[in-house]
Amino acid sequence: MSFSAILPPIPVALPLLTAALLGFGGKHTPRRLADAIAIAVATLVTCATIYLAIEAAHHPIVYWFGGWKLRSGVPLGIAFVVDEAGAILASTGGLLTTLALLFSLHYFDSVGALFHALMLIFLAGVCGFCLTGDLFNLFVWFELMSAAAFGLCAYKAEEPAPLQGAINFAVTNTIGAFFIVVGLALLYGRTGALNLAELGRAIGPTPDLLVVIAFFSLTLAFLVKGAIVPFHFWLADAHAVAPTPVCVLFSGIMVELGIFGIVRVHSAIFAGVLPVPGGLRDVFLVAGGITAVLGAVMAFAQRHLKRLLAYSTASHMGIALSAWALASPKGLAGGIAYLVGHGLTKAALFLSAGLVLHTLRDVDEIKLRGRGRSHPLVGAILALAALGLAGAPWGTLLGDSLLDDLAMKQHLHGFVIISWFAGIVTAAAALRAAGRIFLGFGAREPEAPDVGGIEGEAPETAPSPRRVPVPMLLAPIAALICGTLWNLWPPLRQSIANAAGQLADHAGYLARVLRGAQAESIAPHLAPPSWVHAVIPPLAALALAFLTLARSRLPFAMRRRAAGKLNIFWRPLRRLHSGHVGDQVAWLTFGAALFAVAFALLYR
Amino acid sequence: MTLWFVPYLVAAWLFGWGLYGIVSSRNLVHLVLCLALLQTATYVLLMGIGWRAGGVAPVLVGTHPGQSVVDPIVQALMLTDIVVEATVMALLLAMAVQLYERLGTVDPACMRVLRG
Structure with a gap:
């Protein structure tokens, strides 16, 4: 049994276990000990995911939890499918968490280890999201990451602004996550599968209304996370109030995973039916x-x-x-x-x-x-x-x-x-x-x-x-x-190329997961x-x-004219960003309706 | 009886009211409860999908072979979903309490510390 055959669950298991211990120790853990443990774990996760990225260069690594392998070609258990792109993004998450923890050595002197525990849970959510090969599992990691992010965002709870920012963030993103459940429920109702590759196989080659609605729902959820207009209102509020090391994770990896979520779901499930x-x-x-x-x-x-x-x-x-x-x-x-x-x-x-x-x-x-x-x-x-x-x-x-x-x-x-x-x-x-x-x-x-x-x-x-x-x-x-x-660095460019090749190879992903094929993507x-x-x-x-x-x-007249012109343009834009959670959800609804109309027109 | 569509209608109804409540809410506690209402739409949806005509609860002890049962997987999914959402609700309610202690109000319209 090679090392890479047992490595995939480590990037989620290690931070989760450590976070549980740190949370249990709570305020009794000495601050420097918590720092050392958290930084060590984040570094280990980074190394493990980089190793996985190297191993996954030729074809994705498939890991079945609890040994629940395929039975006559049908997946029964939950799989991690480590492809190059997922491993690269997970290692980015690990690296940024390490840097953020390093930076926060001098932060928050009053608190115990809870900050570190939340950071590690967030990291586990990021890694799980990147590595999983199962749609419901994807939703759970997504929500774990989000819940840790809400907590981290409101960490300075003694001021009103972080609380308001965190509430805006939590409400909009929870509504977004709602749409993942809708999408996966519809897909499960149609195919009886939750494994991404099995879904890709079972969904068939012809799009119909249910498939389009499922794709719409999943995409919408990730667009909210990816802060695409008009779902972007939460982003500025959350970033403006979160502690700076947390902003590093929000902007450096969490929002990126919104975009990656669309790519992942599309390339594994929908690439054959909705190109x-x-x-x-x-x-x-x-x-x-x-x-x-x-x-x-x-x-x-x-x-x-x-x-x-x-x-x-x-x-x-x-x-x-x-x-x-x-x-x-x-x-x-x-x-x-x-x-x-x-x-x-x-x-x-x-x-x-x-x-x-x-x-x-x-x-x-x-x-x-x-x-x-x-x-x-x-x-x-x-x-x-x-x-x-x-x-x-x-x-x-x-x-x-x-x-x-x-x-x-x-x-x-x-x-x-x-x-x-x-x-x-x-x-x-x-x-x-x-x-x-x-x-x-x-x-x-x-x-x-x-x-x-x-x-x-x-x-x-x-x-x-x-x-x-x-x-x-x-x-x-x-x-x-x-x-x-x-x-x-050219070797990294090669792994980007491999990652893209694997993501573009829908049939190859299915063959790898469902038949264990060894073929390499182009x-x-x-x-x-x-x-x-x-x-x-x-x-x-x-x-x-x-x-x-x-x-x-600049000459005075020119300056004033320019300023006046720009203000006409900027003032209404600013007023739109009112920081009111009801407004943000209204915009979310409006955006969802807009995308729904676009999808409906496309797949009449 | 072909009433298979009822759960889907109920889910859409719950979702719509939850969303309306969130958009128009003047009280954070009310808003969080509307969010919970919106989430219940997924539970109904999942239950509706797992339903089988003539199915019994998926406890296989004492049933004869060939007995139709409702899908247990969606029930497991729903339970996980409830746990996840309960966490978020608890967190949101805690934030609402904290905000009330700081600002003395739970009306989202009165919280204008972030804008622009």
């Missing part, structure tokens, strides 16, 4: 495009740094959704490269936002103008990570490059324009904040409208007037280094990233940020 080319492609391209543009515009309008980064996450998820809609192995490869690259650079950004909060005791760009001059290193990390959003080599370079290349071949010039726009505008927003805080650029803006939304961000750490603690600095730097490796050939993408968008973002900050030097 993406055709009308479906346009629906997702339009939804992704609107999300990318709206997210970028909203990010640019923020002054609260964490909220700014949250909207930028929504924007990038729009691009990732479109990547999947490009419907080819290369598009999937670009999507995976984009998701992980974005996760790493966004993690670095949130970690540097945490550093800003630690050193300057606030994250409001306007209030902090020029106050960061004494912390040039923090400013440099923030600016570097921001460039990653536009496609610098530690960010979304590989994803941008692959996707733009493919979109040009498919004559989708609109996609290319939107992806450049989203990258440049979101990066410029973060760079503008960095320039204002750490260089004191830009005019004083006492009259600036209060757009951040939160009155005062309470610091999360005890003040340390001396230097920034080394682990807090190491974490974002490590994220940037991993991002660079991800984009430029991996697309991926060109190395083009340097055009590494240089031009980051420079454009720098220029845009500089222009925004130098606005006060």
Whole structure:
């Protein structure tokens, strides 16, 4: 029995058991012991999933829990099917959890081990979601991840804002998860199966109303998690109030898994019966495009740094959704490269936002103008990570490059324009904040409208007037280094290609799970990233940020006209983001109806 | 009797009322209960799917071979679903209590700390 045959359950079993022990120990566990245990477990999970990713390079690893194997070709038990894409995303989750825990060494001195327990449960949910091969199991991991996320979001429960943000987050996402149950119930009623591969086989080749409704329900649930417009309202609220290390996980992996959920469910179950080319492609391209543009515009309008980064996450998820809609192995490869690259650079950004909060005791760009001059290193990390959003080599370079290349071949010039726009505008927003805080650029803006939304961000750490603690600095730097490796190291590019090949190979997945076939999927050939993408968008973002900050030097008439024009545009947009949970659910209903109409028209 | 569609109608009805309650709610406790109502739609849906004409409870002791039973798997799924949702409900209610202690209100319309 080889090592990889017993490894698949470890990434979920280990953190869950440790979390149970830490929760049991509760406040009696010494803080440093809890830190050490949690970081060790997160590191082990990362190593285990990386090992699984190496082992799964040729074909997925199938693990049947409790030895309930296939009986005459019919799955009876629950399986983990570890494919390359799932293992890569799980290891990203493990890595980000490790970094977030490292960063939070100096956080929350008053609490015991419960924070660590919640982080580990979240990690287990992420790994289970990525590795499972069973639809109901997928729902349970999804909900485990969500429930831990709700708790983590409301962790600073002594203030009202985190509670309100967490309630918005929990209500909208629970309604989203409702749709997974509807989808899986319908599929089970039709086929009597819950295993993804068995479902893919039993569902047959011809789409009918029930299949379309099931696909619609499952997709809707993941779109809510993936913060696609108009389901994105919870995202900014949750990110703005969650502790910064938690934001790293939310933006770095949780939202990404929303997009990955669509890909997983579609590639395993629906690829044969509802292929993406055709009308479906346009629906997702339009939804992704609107999300990318709206997210970028909203990010640019923020002054609260964490909220700014949250909207930028929504924007990038729009691009990732479109990547999947490009419907080819290369598009999937670009999507995976984009998701992980974005996760790493966004993690670095949130970690540097945490550093800003630690050193300057606030994250409001306007209030902090020029106050960061004494912390040039923090400013440099923030600016570097921001460039990653536009496609610098530690960010979304590989994803941008692959996707733009493919979109040009498919004559989708609109996609290319939107992806450049989203990258440049979101990066410029973060760079503008960095320039204002750490260089004191830009005019004083006492009259600036209060757009951040939160009155005062309470610091999360005890003040340390001396230097920034080394682990807090190491974490974002490590994220940037991993991002660079991800984009430029050829062996990793090969595993992205393998992952995309496996995801695109619906028949191969079924054969592997249901017959144990050994055939290898055809991996697309991926060109190395083009340097055009590494240089031009980051420079454009720098220029845009500089222009925004130098606005006060522009002639007065021109400035006022521009401001007036933009306000007509921005004010209603801001009013839409009211932070009222009822409004958010109303938008969710509206969006669901919109998607339902689109699906109904497509599959009349 | 062909009343097979009744559970599906009831599920849709519960879902609709739950959603309406959440959107229009002026009280967080009411809102959380509406969310619970919405969740019960899935339980009814699952039960409806597992139903078999003439089926008995899936306890096989003492039944003769060939006896039709309702599907036990959906019942297991439903139980898991209930456990998961109970966790979320408890968490939400705890947050509502905390929020009341901080703000002195449970009306979502009065909580405007996050906007824009």
